[in-house]
Amino acid sequence: MNTPAERREKINKLRDLPKQLQAAVKGLNKDQLLTPYREGGWTVAQVVHHLADSHLNAYLRMRLIATQENPTLNAYDQNVWAAFKDSTQPSITASLAVLKGLHKRWVVFLKSRKKNDWKRVGLHPERGEVSLDDLLNTYSRHGENHVAQITGLRKARGW
Helix, strand or coil: CCCHHHHHHHHHHHHHHHHHHHHHHCCCCHHHHCCECCCCCCEHHHHHHHHHHHHHHHHHHHHHHHHCCCCECCCCCHHHHHHCHHHHCCCCHHHHHHHHHHHHHHHHHHHCCCHHHHHCEEEECCCEEEEHHHHHHHHHHHHHHHHHHHHHHHHHHCC
16 A cells, blocks of 8 residues: 555656656657557557546546445456547547546545545456555556657657
8 A cells, every 4th residue: 555655646647647748749740640659569649549548447447446335447458449540540639638637637536535545446357456546556657658658769769
């Protein structure tokens, strides 16, 4: 279980993600947004759209855990979602806007949790029992990892 200080640090990472992502994609053109970050990987645009999809799901999972006793959480195939037309398009404006608004709400929600809330759990079909703390740990790193993929590609390509 995280300490209160660890939680604050991880919540701040979620707070800062939309700005970091915006900076990571700033100035990229259509061709660059359609470039995979690694061989066989998603394009930069797909990574941005994936973050919106994934963090929406995480936020909803956390709210379910906070409001229901041991809810079953939905799983989804992120690769199938990343292949949908709305995830393969180079226009990332909507997903950036979703992340900006979502993260504002998510941070308020997380900061308002009480000590015992963090112990609450849900059942994920693939991961088993997960707590609010577990999800905070996962998603505070998740965005950072994807931003690093984008900035790593920019550096490697000299963009």
